[in-house]
Amino acid sequence: MTTFAQLTHDQRAHLTGSEEAGGVWCLTTDPRKVRALLEGLRPAFDYPExxxxxxxxxxxxxxCRLWSTAQRQAVHVSLTIPRSRGHLPTASDLWRGYEWQEREVFDLFGVQFDGHPDLRRILTWEGFPGHPLLKDFVVDNDDSSWEIPEQTDQEIIDLLSRE
Amino acid sequence: MPLRDFRIPEFDAPEVQLPTGELAHETTIVSMGPQHPSTHGVLRLMLKLDGESVLQVVPVIGYLHRGTEKIAEKRSYAMIVPYTDRLDYISSMYMNLGYVRAVEGLLGIEAPPRARVIRTILGELQRIASHLVWLGTFGLDLGAWTAFIYCFRERELILDLFEQICGARLTYNAIRIGGIVADLPAGWEDGLRAYLTAQEQGLRDYEGLLTGNPVFRARIEGIGVISAADALNWGLSGPSLRGSGSTFDLRKDDPYECYGEVDFHVATADSGDCLGRYEVRIQEMHESLSIIRQLLPRLQEPGEVQTKVPRVLKPPAGEFYAHVEAPRGIFGVYVVSDGSANPVRVRFRSPSFANLSALNTMCAGMKLADVVAILGSIDIVLGEVDR
Amino acid sequence: MDALRNLAHIIWYFIAAHEVLRSFVVAVCSLVFMLVIVLIAIWMERKVSADIQNRIGPIRTGGLLGFVLQSMADALKLLLKEDLRPAGADKWPFVVAPYLVFVPAFLVYLILPFSATWVPQDLKIGILFYSAVSAVPALGIAMAGWSSNNKWSLLGGLRAAAQLISYELPLGLAILAVVLLYGTLEMKGIVAAQWQHWWMDLITLPALLIFLVAGMAEVSRAPFDLPEAESELVAGFNTEYSGMRFATFFLAEFSASFFISALAVTLFVGGWSLWGVDIWFAQHVLHMDPSTWNLAAPASIPFIMKAFWFFVFLAKSFVVLWILMWLKWTMPRLRIDQVLNFGWKILLPAALLNLLLVSGIGAVLPRLSKPLTATQDVAPIHIDDSVGLAPVAQTPPPLPPLRDDVPAPGTP
Known part of the structure; x- marks a missing residue:
């Protein structure tokens, strides 16, 4: 049974900060160390919440928030990256559930996940201008340039045509 | 025997590619949706078919994306509650609950005991109502039309009860920050009791129509199998996860409201197929009825249903993650505050989104008709998939 | 009035004398009959489904006459709708397909024995005619699916082709059992044999079950409605059809459903006969003398009995249709591989086994099957004293002619 103290001790090389708040273990790290940290967390935290x-x-x-079904314990992992052209290693190979979540973060924030198997937009369409959940994304209801380009589905067809 | 053995030596046609292997295959790419009777809304599935066999499924979502999270950044905390109704519109009560609990956590307040009891009862009623819609539409997906009407017969009674509390039948906005919208109207408990009796008969009716039906069982047994480890890995939750044998249920594992105080059993099934998910939901309805029955006496205790909350909410800077076990699985709400009246970020972690992402894994090697059955069995609502 | 009646007689004789004209009149009458039946069947489907589903069903149009007006309104709506043809559709197959489905659905009505002597077109090979004609709709559906230029339609068409061909075999074998037992292909003869030996229906009971299951698959009724499986294939082969062309498919479907019920009644449930009760009724209540009736001489049977049998036939057919509807509204849809597996691995062996059984019984009971192929040597109406009925026929009524070389009295 992992405890917070043990976890922070084991993972201290990959952490930049840690605290226990309201029963949740909050860890902070940075983009270079995050992959190693998540790999260390994978055995105990089996649910990508x-x-x-x-x-x-x-x-x-x-x-990111992970849950351990055995321990009934949540852990938060957070890190900061620059606003534009942020790159992160993917976690979708550790938890398959993060595959779509990463796509969503890519779609809405423009964060690139290196090594992701299928990093396409998910909630907005192919060719959407910008990343809508960024604070500097201007929502203008009267903007007449909001035209949805003709959808060719080429990305999906390419994906399906792959063996 | 490979077909190329039959080539006539004199006739040479190099441009003709003769098929190799036992049988020649030509795959088709079919777009199922966004307007299709059984995609439960505006989901689009790109299917790669070999005849009727499904080789690959690529879900295309976002047709109902309304930018709720973006809108929430421009609204005050209390104004966001109605937006959450529109996420999972089949179980709006639970969407309210999840969001409200996150804001309450941020504020460090708690609803009064009576409000907690009522919230739990409303939540369980909502769970049954949601499962009834699922049961009806699952039947429709499989071509069993009749169960649908029977399910809606009892759901109507639940909606009547909700209507008496908040005046709405679909998007309730009933659970408010620090409590609920109003105390129960007079006579509500009698209606609830009458409903509980009707529902028990109703459950027998549905089971009589579906559970033992050999065609129904043949259609869902062994279809869309996913193991418990895979299901956890894919982030599945709710009945879709418990149908694979996992007992992960936040009502037990991280109790909220009154769930720690009632005695109930987490419904699971071991098969991991559509039948397992079906059985889990049927059992869950029985469990929900039992939870409501246990909480009924506590409705007699009078008390406040709303704590004092300032008119303009300005939670302290910080963040809070609340998660609840919605009818479809774990509904998580992550609220980040900078101390102002509007949140910096509200994130809705929707169960259907995660459940849908595992569709391709479940559909591998199945037939076209099974895709419809599997999609029905994971019970998605596009409102919360697309947000 | 006399003049009018004479005129009618003259017209009738004129028509009767001209085979072509007579055929035309018979065809039109069958068509009208079929349309009326379909109107009733559609209304019945709506009411039966409503009853099963705890609803009321259509009540706004027509009141008690709802069965006519509601269906008429439905038909009118479809008639007035725009008839769309997809730009990518293959024109001629697309246009022709609905009629390839519709025409056979109405053509088969010609051979139905509606009453003792009321057969629109009394073919000697009636049941064979049905087997031949009923294979055509599969072609029409496959054509519709192929020509629509829509992948859902194509899947529906392919499903229909696979399913209809698979179930043709058990259907044919179930019919064959009856043919073997009664020794005739003529619909009239098959019913007459059952009229005379009502208990023969018990022997063909397994064949009836096989026939009904295969028949449901043949007319694509739930749980075999895969060709148009709404929740999977949108609307299957008729996805791209609208307006009158769609109505044609719709009409054909209901017409075929009723026909399958009527055929099941004809072959397995005694057709227009009422298992001896009709004879008893005629003798004791209406004080008639059934011994003078001769199926081969239509004039020898009172009109009232023919009309009575006609209604018995319709009532039986609608009961079977109701059972089909009941099944439809309580059963989910099967999957294509399950349908084909069931057809080939269960229903076909069962049909073969049944055929073996029936031929065995036919061999054991030669006395019973023989008289049916002979003409006039055995008392056909057998009413036992032990059940309290007086012996009816001292001199038995002659049997219908079942061999070509024996001309029936009274035929032109």
Whole structure:
């Protein structure tokens, strides 16, 4: 049974900060160490509950929440990346459930996940201008340039044509 | 025997590619949806078919994306509650609950005991109502038309009960930050009791129509199998996960409201197929009825249903993650505050989104008709998939 | 009035004398009959489904006459709708397909023995005619699916082709059992044999079950409605059809459903006969003398009995149709591989086994099957004293002619 103290001790090389708040273990790390940290967490935390991103204005904070069904314990992992052209290693090979969550973060925030098997837009369409959940994305209802380009489905057809 | 052995030596046609292997295959790519009778809304599935066999499924979502999370950044905390109704519109009550619990966590307040009891009862009623819609539409997906009407017969009674509380039948906006919208109207409990009796008969009716039906069982037994480990790995939750044998249920594992105080059993099935998911939901309805019965006496205790909450909410800077076991699985709400009246970020972790992502895994090697059955068995609502 | 009646007689004789004209009149009458039946069947489907589903069903149109007006309104709506043909559709197959489905569905009505002597077209090979004609709709459906230029339609068409061909065999074998037992292909003869030996229906009971299951698959009724499986294939082969062309498919489907019920009644449930009760009724209540009736001489049977039998036949057919509807509204749809497996691995062996059984019984009971192929040597109406009925026929009524070389009295 992992405890918070043991976890932070084992993973201290990959952490930049840790605290226990309201029964949840909150870990902070940075883009270079995150992959190793998640690999260390994988055996104990078997459920990929959430993965998202917060635009704090200055930079992007990527946040993921894992749950251990055996211990009934949640852990938050967060890290900050620059607002534009942020790159992160993917976690979708560790937890398949993050495959779509990463696509969503890519779609809405423009964060690139290196090594993701199928990093396409998911909620918006092919050719959508910008990333809507960034704070500087302007929502203008009267903007007449909002035309959805003709959808060719080429990305999907290519995907399906792959063996 | 390979077909190329039959080539006539004199006739040479190099441009003709003769098929190799036992039988020649030509695959078709079919777009199922976004307007299709059984995609439960505006889901689009790109199917790669070999005859009737499904080789690959690529779900295309986003047709109902309304940018709820973006809208939420421009609204005050209390104003967001009605938006959550529109996420999973089949179980709006639970969407309210999830969001409200996150804001309450951020504020550090808690609803009064009576409100907690009522919330739990409403939540379980909502779970049954949601499962009834699922049961009816699952039957429709399989071509069994009749169960649908029977399910809606009892769902109507639940909606009547909800209507008495908040005046709405689909998007309730009933659970508010710090409590619920109003105390129960007079006579509501009698209606609830009458409903509980009707529902028990109703459950017998549905089971009589479906559970033992050999055609129904033949259609869902062994279809869309996913193991418990795979299901967890894919982030499945709710009945879709418990149908594979996992007992992961937040009502037990991370109790909220009154779930810690009632005695219930987490319904599971070991088969991991559509039948397992079906059985779990049927059992869950029985469990929900039992939970409501246990909480009925506590409705007699008078008390406040709303704590004092300031008119303009300005939670302290910080963040809070609340998750509840919605009818479809784990509904997580992540609220980040900077101390102002509007949240910096509201994130809705929707169960259907995660459940849908495993569709391709479940559909491998199945027939076209099974895709419809599997999609029905994971019970998605596009409102929360697309948000 | 006399003049009018004479005129009618003259017209009738004129028509009767001209085979072509007579055929034309018979065809039109069958068509009208079929349309009326379909109107009733559609209304019945709506009411039966409503009853099963705890609903009321259509009540706004027509009141008690709802069965006519509601279906008429439905038909009118379809008539007035725009008739769309997809730009990519293959024109001629697309246009012709509905009629390839519709024409056989109405053509088979010609051979139905509606009453003792009321057969629109009394073919000597009646049941064979049905087997031949009923294979055509599969072609029409496959054509519709192929020509629509829609992948769902294509899948529906292919499903229909696979399913209809698979179930043709058990259907044919179930019919063959009856033919073997009664020794005739003529519909009239098959019913007459059952009229005379009502208990023969018990021997063909397994064949009836096989026939009904295969028949449901043949007319694509749930749980075998895979060709148009709404929740999977949108609407299957008729996805791209609208307006009158769709109505044609719809009409054909209901017509075929009724026909399968009527055929099941004709072959297995005694057709227009009422298992001896009709004879008893005629003798004791209406004080008639059934011994003078001769199936080969239509004039020898009172009109009232023919009309009575006609209604018995319709009532039986609608009861069977109701059972089909009941099944439809309580059963989910099967999957294509399950349908084909069931057809080939269960129903076909069962049909073969049944055929073996029936031929065995036919061999054991030669006395019973023989008289049916002979003409006039055995008392056909057998009413036992032990059940309290007086012996009816001292001199038995002659049997219908079942051999070509024996001309029936009274035929032109």
């Amino acid at each position: 959430d993965l998202t991103c917060i635009d704090t204005g200055g930079e992007l904070r990527v946040f």
